[in-house]
Amino acid sequence: MTKVNQNIRFEDVLNLLKTYIKNEEELSLIHDAYLYTKEKHQGEVRLTGDDYINHPLNVAYILANMQADYQTICAGLLHDILENRENSKEELKEKFGEDVYSLVEGVTTINRLSFNGDNDSKLASQRKILVGLTEDVRVIFIKLADRLHNMRTLWAIDSKAQREKAKETLDILVPIAARLGMNQIKGELEDLCLRYLKPDVYFSIVEALNETKLERDQTVEKMIAEVEKILNANHIPHKIKGRSKSIYSIYKKMDKGKSFRNIYDLFAMRIYVNTESECYQVLGLIHAKFKPMPKRFKDYVANPKPNMYQSLHTTVFGIDGKLFEIQIRTYEMDAIAENGIASHWSYKEHGSNVKANIQNAMEQKLQFFKTMMELRKEETSDEAFVNSVKSDILKESIYVFTPKGDAIELPNGSTPIDFAYRVHSKVGDSMVGAIVNNQIAPLDYVLKDGDIVNIKTNKSAIPSKEWMNIAYTQQAKNKIKAFFNKIDKEEYLKKGEEEVKAELRKRKVSFNEFFTPENTEKMLSEMKCANMEELYTNIGNGKTTATLALNTIQNNNDTKEELILKKVTDREIKPVVIKDDIIVEGIDSIKVNVANCCQPIPGDNIVGYITKGNGISVHRMNCPNMDHVDERVISVHWNDTVSKKYHTSLLIEAENSKNVLLDIISKTSSGDIIVDSINTLKRSGDTSLIEITIRVPNLEKLKKFMHDLESLKHIISVERLIK
Ligand code: MN
Numbered sequence: 001m002t003k004v005n006q007n008i009r010f011e012d013v014l015n016l017l018k019t020y021i022k023n024e025e026e027l028s029l030i031h032d033a034y035l036y037t038k039e040k041h042q043g044e045v046r047l048t049g050d051d052y053i054n055h056p057l058n059v060a061y062i063l064a065n066m067q068a069d070y071q072t073i074c075a076g077l078l079h080d081i082l083e084n085r086e087n088s089k090e091e092l093k094e095k096f097g098e099d100v101y102s103l104v105e106g107v108t109t110i111n112r113l114s115f116n117g118d119n120d121s122k123l124a125s126q127r128k129i130l131v132g133l134t135e136d137v138r139v140i141f142i143k144l145a146d147r148l149h150n151m152r153t154l155w156a157i158d159s160k161a162q163r164e165k166a167k168e169t170l171d172i173l174v175p176i177a178a179r180l181g182m183n184q185i186k187g188e189l190e191d192l193c194l195r196y197l198k199p200d201v202y203f204s205i206v207e208a209l210n211e212t213k214l215e216r217d218q219t220v221e222k223m224i225a226e227v228e229k230i231l232n233a234n235h236i237p238h239k240i241k242g243r244s245k246s247i248y249s250i251y252k253k254m255d256k257g258k259s260f261r262n263i264y265d266l267f268a269m270r271i272y273v274n275t276e277s278e279c280y281q282v283l284g285l286i287h288a289k290f291k292p293m294p295k296r297f298k299d300y301v302a303n304p305k306p307n308m309y310q311s312l313h314t315t316v317f318g319i320d321g322k323l324f325e326i327q328i329r330t331y332e333m334d335a336i337a338e339n340g341i342a343s344h345w346s347y348k349e350h351g352s353n354v355k356a357n358i359q360n361a362m363e364q365k366l367q368f369f370k371t372m373m374e375l376r377k378e379e380t381s382d383e384a385f386v387n388s389v390k391s392d393i394l395k396e397s398i399y400v401f402t403p404k405g406d407a408i409e410l411p412n413g414s415t416p417i418d419f420a421y422r423v424h425s426k427v428g429d430s431m432v433g434a435i436v437n438n439q440i441a442p443l444d445y446v447l448k449d450g451d452i453v454n455i456k457t458n459k460s461a462i463p464s465k466e467w468m469n470i471a472y473t474q475q476a477k478n479k480i481k482a483f484f485n486k487i488d489k490e491e492y493l494k495k496g497e498e499e500v501k502a503e504l505r506k507r508k509v510s511f512n513e514f515f516t517p518e519n520t521e522k523m524l525s526e527m528k529c530a531n532m533e534e535l536y537t538n539i540g541n542g543k544t545t546a547t548l549a550l551n552t553i554q555n556n557n558d559t560k561e562e563l564i565l566k567k568v569t570d571r572e573i574k575p576v577v578i579k580d581d582i583i584v585e586g587i588d589s590i591k592v593n594v595a596n597c598c599q600p601i602p603g604d605n606i607v608g609y610i611t612k613g614n615g616i617s618v619h620r621m622n623c624p625n626m627d628h629v630d631e632r633v634i635s636v637h638w639n640d641t642v643s644k645k646y647h648t649s650l651l652i653e654a655e656n657s658k659n660v661l662l663d664i665i666s667k668t669s670s671g672d673i674i675v676d677s678i679n680t681l682k683r684s685g686d687t688s689l690i691e692i693t694i695r696v697p698n699l700e701k702l703k704k705f706m707h708d709l710e711s712l713k714h715i716i717s718v719e720r721l722i723k
Pocket of ligand 1: 055
């Protein structure tokens with residue numbers, strides 16, 4: 001048991017260390033660390049009035065109680081050294097080695113962040129704590145020891161700061177200690193938190209316990225004597241301890257509506273034996289003598305808790321008819337029950353890497369570790385990560401079982417969907433239904449402690465998007481989202497690839513010819529994509545286009561302009577409906593067309609030509625095609641109310657210049673003129689002949705447009721085209 005003594009001396013720490021550290025070099029480095037930290041903190045005084053050195057000594061003592069390795073002990077002694085920025089990191093590294101340095105540095109970072117106090121740094125600090133679990137959990141052991149001693153001396157700070165520290169401890173550090181199986185630290189932290197968060201409750205429980213202590217101690221002693229007699233008679237070597245329930249656990253029970261009388265009438269004891277089979281023997285002997293209370297037996301030996309805890313639990317009607325909670329475990333199980341993963345320091349193997357050893361044990365033995373690693377990969381912001389861990393991992397949890405009896409730990413509120421995804425993504429993705437305790441359960445069923453869950457899967461099944469609303473854990477939600485992202489991604493990828501191939505066909509280039517290694521590399525670097533999959537995906541989902549991508553290699557013209565011109569040249573020309581726009585003298589209803597050769601527009605002087613069987617064709621007065629006809633000519637004129645735009649074509653002579661087509665198009669931007677097509681008819685030497693077909697509302701607008709074109713730098717002449 002940890003000695004709650006403010007005046008720990010280095011000798012106390014050393015004596016404890018010598019019980020499990022035999023290496024003289026290691027002990028001597030620890031001694032150096034002590035002297036170094038003592039010198040560095042010389043003259044500093046804590047708010048409690050103690051010399052500062054008292055704090056690192058207590059931290060080291062708490063760590064030594066966990067049988068921490070020498071590096072952790074050194075770092076525990078040195079953990080506040082870097083708070084003073086004048087102290088040299090290099091010196092620390094040089095004197096105590098890289099490992100000790102990085103442990104100290106880890107604790108310092110966490111403490112510095114949380115010291116800032118604003119919400120962002122609090123979240124950043126909490127994230128560091130959580131991520132620290134996955135990197136070198138020894139940083140967290142030191143942090144827990146540091147916090148435990150600070151909580152023991154919390155009376156020295158003001159009450160607002162007390163509550164804040166207590167709340168953070170209860171929110172983050174207590175659940176972490178629980179997940180790591182470090183029940184001893186967890187229990188003491190909980191009691192201390194209660195003392196500062198609900199002092200009235202805390203002290204009333206303490207008082208009630210004190211009042212009844214003598215009587216209760218006598219009852220427990222009597223019962224212990226009875227049990228000893230039985231075990232001795234059966235030659236089972238053992239130790240028995242009366243166990244006081246923690247103040248916090250009493251508070252929790254009262255919180256659930258039990259009266260104090262009921263709770264403290266419950267006595268507790270713990271029996272330690274050498275072997276697992278002796279655990280069951282002891283259980284049998286006790287049940288033979290004292291009647292067990294129904295449904296209270298729990299076999300955590302055969303079914304360990306996900307934090308590795310093992311023990312047999314039973315409640316019996318003991319002497320004087322009083323209820324006794326009895327825990328039976330081996331000494332080895334006890335070490336794990338008290339210190340959890342921290343009991344996995346390896347002193348047996350020489351030269352073994354303690355850090356690797358513990359991280360490995362975490363990976364193998366602690367379920368939450370895998371979940372934490374997954375969340376770490378998925379969540380980006382401090383807030384999202386910390387909140388996900390809080391709700392998925394640190395929240396009050398339930399234990400449910402697979403049909404094979406493996407315990408799965410889930411936050412309270414989880415559904416079969418969460419269970420399936422916690423077992424494996426594949427199980428979740430192919431789930432078709434759930435059977436809970438031998439009955440078909442709906443997917444939104446809220447799992448209860450002890451449920452046995454059997455997930456029915458089908459290889460060809462896929463998840464439903466609706467599950468995102470049903471699932472409780474962030475982990476399941478992320479995995480469902482990932483499933484659909486992957487499907488979408490595959491679709492985009494396929495679509496993008498098809499678009500690139502279509503564009504290559506249009507350019508009449510073969511795929512292999514185009515995608516030489518050099519071209520591919522150039523294209524990817526210009527498009528800022530890591531690989532072709534990413535590029536295809538971006539084309540498929542519309543972030544970019546195949547044309548733009550291919551233009552990085554094969555580009556004759558300015559990309560954007562090419563695209564506009566392409567649109568324009570591809571446009572289909574539809575005839576304008578001219579009903580009522582042209583008035584034919586003396587004739588009411590007759591079919592009227594505008595001639596294609598001279599393309600008259602409103603404002604032009606026009607004449608009608610009576611065709612054979614195709615109504616009246618309207619030409620411009622000066623159209624050469626009308627020169628030698630007269631008997632079929634009929635007088636026509638434009639109706640004043642014409643509002644439609646008419647097609648007409650222009651012939652433009654221009655100097656060869658890269659941007660001339662675009663310059664021409666830019667002059668149509670007022671909206672009066674619409675370009676239907678633009679084509680370079682021929683290119684000879686320095687000049688080109690360009691045909692442009694436009695739609696215009698009237699002659700006035702056309703004249704202005706032609707004038708605008710003539711004023712362009714590279715334009716030589718503009719005239720209306722008569723074919
Ligand atoms: Mn400290």
